[in-house]
Amino acid sequence: xxxxCAAGQVGALCVAVMLGLIVVPSxxxxxxxxxxxxxWVLVKTLEWATTRLQKELFSHVVTLFSQGIIERDETPxxxxxxxxxxxxxxxxxxxxxxxxxxxxxxxxxxxxxxSSEELLSWNLLTRTNVNFHYISLRLTIVWVIGVxxxxxxxxxxxxxxxxxxxxxxxxxxxxxxxxxxxxxxxYLSEVVHLTCSRILVRALSGTIRYHNKENRPQKGxxxxxxxxxxxxxxxxxxxxxxxxxxxxxxGLMGVIQRATVKAxxxxxxxRSEIKDRHLVTKRLREHVADKTKLPILIFPEGxxxxxxxxxxxKKGSFEIGGTIYPVAIKYDPQFGDxxxxxxxxxxxxxxxxxxxxxxxxxxxxxxxxxxRQENEDAVQFAxxxxxxxxxxxxxxxxxxxxxxxxxxxxxxxxEEQQKNYSKMLVRNGSTESTCTGAESD
Numbered sequence: 001x002x003x004x005c006a007a008g009q010v011g012a013l014c015v016a017v018m019l020g021l022i023v024v025p026s027x028x029x030x031x032x033x034x035x036x037x038x039x040w041v042l043v044k045t046l047e048w049a050t051t052r053l054q055k056e057l058f059s060h061v062v063t064l065f066s067q068g069i070i071e072r073d074e075t076p077x078x079x080x081x082x083x084x085x086x087x088x089x090x091x092x093x094x095x096x097x098x099x100x101x102x103x104x105x106x107x108x109x110x111x112x113x114x115s116s117e118e119l120l121s122w123n124l125l126t127r128t129n130v131n132f133h134y135i136s137l138r139l140t141i142v143w144v145i146g147v148x149x150x151x152x153x154x155x156x157x158x159x160x161x162x163x164x165x166x167x168x169x170x171x172x173x174x175x176x177x178x179x180x181x182x183x184x185x186x187y188l189s190e191v192v193h194l195t196c197s198r199i200l201v202r203a204l205s206g207t208i209r210y211h212n213k214e215n216r217p218q219k220g221x222x223x224x225x226x227x228x229x230x231x232x233x234x235x236x237x238x239x240x241x242x243x244x245x246x247x248x249x250x251g252l253m254g255v256i257q258r259a260t261v262k263a264x265x266x267x268x269x270x271r272s273e274i275k276d277r278h279l280v281t282k283r284l285r286e287h288v289a290d291k292t293k294l295p296i297l298i299f300p301e302g303x304x305x306x307x308x309x310x311x312x313x314k315k316g317s318f319e320i321g322g323t324i325y326p327v328a329i330k331y332d333p334q335f336g337d338x339x340x341x342x343x344x345x346x347x348x349x350x351x352x353x354x355x356x357x358x359x360x361x362x363x364x365x366x367x368x369x370x371x372r373q374e375n376e377d378a379v380q381f382a383x384x385x386x387x388x389x390x391x392x393x394x395x396x397x398x399x400x401x402x403x404x405x406x407x408x409x410x411x412x413x414x415e416e417q418q419k420n421y422s423k424m425l426v427r428n429g430s431t432e433s434t435c436t437g438a439e440s441d
Contacts, residue, residue, distance in 0.1 A: 022034075022202055023161070035202075035205065039207055042358055042359065045124070046335075049123075049124055049142065052138065113308060123334050124146045124358075125358070150358070154355070154356070155355055155356055158204065161199060161202055162203040165196050165200040165203060166200070166256065168192075168196045169192070169256060169259070170259045172192035172196065172263075173193075173260045173263040173264070174262060174263075176192055176263040186292075188263075189241075189264045193237060193260075193263075194238075194240075197234055200234050201234060203355075204354060204355070206238070206361075207360070207362075208239075208361075209364070210239050210364045210366070211365045211366065212365060213366060215367060215368050215369065216239070217240065217295035217366075218323075218369075219293060219294060219295060220290065220322065220323075221295040221323040221324070221325050222320060222322055223242060223296065223298070224299070224317055225297070225299060225327040225389070226329055227301045228304055228305060228306070228307045228340075229331075229340050230304075230340055231354070235329060236329075241264070242296065242297035243265050243266050243287065243295065244260075244268075244297055246267075247268070248270050265293050265294065267296070280316070281319060284320045288320055300318075300382065300386075302402050304339060305339075306339040306341075307330065307339050308395065308396060309390075309395055309396040310398070311400055311401065312386075312399055313386045315379050315382050318372065318378040318385070319378045321372075323370070323371055324370045324381075324385055326367040326370060326389050327364060328367065328389045328393035328395070329364055330393040330395070331360070334361075336354065336357025337353070338354070365393065367389065370385055
């Protein structure tokens with residue numbers, strides 16, 4: 001009996017400490033310096049581990065990782081074809097296309113965006129390289145200590161904080177949803193969303209730096225951002241409130257959706273409705289037309305990309321009208337891999353990986369608002385916004401559709417490349433024919 005009482009007292013003390021040092025400061029948006037001290041120790045530890053690795057036999061691994069698997073020749077096809085037509089045809093001319101084919105097979109620029117990016121140094125997480133923690137006794141001891149800290153201390157703490165945040169979100173939005181529509185309801189809804197998002201960010205040991213806050217999305221606008229992880233929404237709502245857009249789900253996610261929509265005008269679609277583009281566009285336009293409603297948050301890529309690139313933006317988000325507020329999100333993979341490879345991990349496995357990482361560190365840049373120009377179609381506007389996000393976030397801009405993560409390349413893409421190649425052959429061939437004819441005259 002005494003043991004049970006002692007255990008209860010210890011548990012109550014832990015809860016009180018957690019509420020006093022983490023939950024309450026998070027809800028109020030203040031910091032007691034605990035996260036900063038934790039990050040300082042973590043950075044020093046990782047720097048020491050990197051130094052130890054470089055002193056061992058694997059210092060050359062850094063160079064190999066930075067160079068990639070192959071060294072590419074970035075000569076455009078147009079230039080190469082023009083060069084080939086300066087002389088008579090030789091069998092070696094086909095080597096250009098063979099080389100491009102081999103490069104695509106070994107390391108194409110698309111599919112590698114759907115797997116975790118490689119790090120230049122080990123961050124004491126097994127994923128980076130499964131053998132690095134056996135290099136030396138000291139590194140092995142530090143790695144073991146890290147496993148104990150992450151799984152025995154950080155994981156239970158983070159699960160507890162996440163439970164508090166999600167429960168508070170459901171209860172708070174349900175209560176606010178009972179109030180009549182008006183300024184009071186809107187204010188309380190924003191308070192609940194901000195408070196719970198801050199708690200959830202603490203559950204991830206999140207360290208987020210927001211830049212250019214004067215460009216934050218305004219009501220009646222559309223916020224578009226590159227997409228790396230499901231937690232992108234939590235990262236952004238930690239600094240402001242948004243109306244979410246998405247498909248209706250079941251389970252815990254469905255409970256959260258039904259609760260939050262009572263307090264905030266989120267736009268949820270049934271599975272049958274999400275395929276109706278006209279219906280989706282109509283509802284989004286109605287939302288944007290009301291300048292009192294929160295800005296819509298949309299991820300135009302439609303899938304998660306591995307924090308190195310920005311892929312094609314779907315044009316639907318840019319056909320709605322209104323002001324677009326671009327946002328660039330860039331995670332620091334040194335402390336934890338935020339990318340969700342949904343074709344390899346389910347959401348539970350992914351959240352376990354996130355909660356057993358060291359921390360989630362990222363930078364968020366608010367870019368100046370952009371509007372669609374005259375004589376600019378939705379595709380051109382989407383590409384212009386994508387380019388701005390890629391430049392600010394230091395990301396590679398790719399024209400490919402993120403849908404290739406689960407689907408094959410469309411025949412139209414292949415036909416377009418074939419047409420471009422045929423046009424170059426015809427153009428070069430006709431030029432040579434003209435020159436030959438002129439010489440004969």
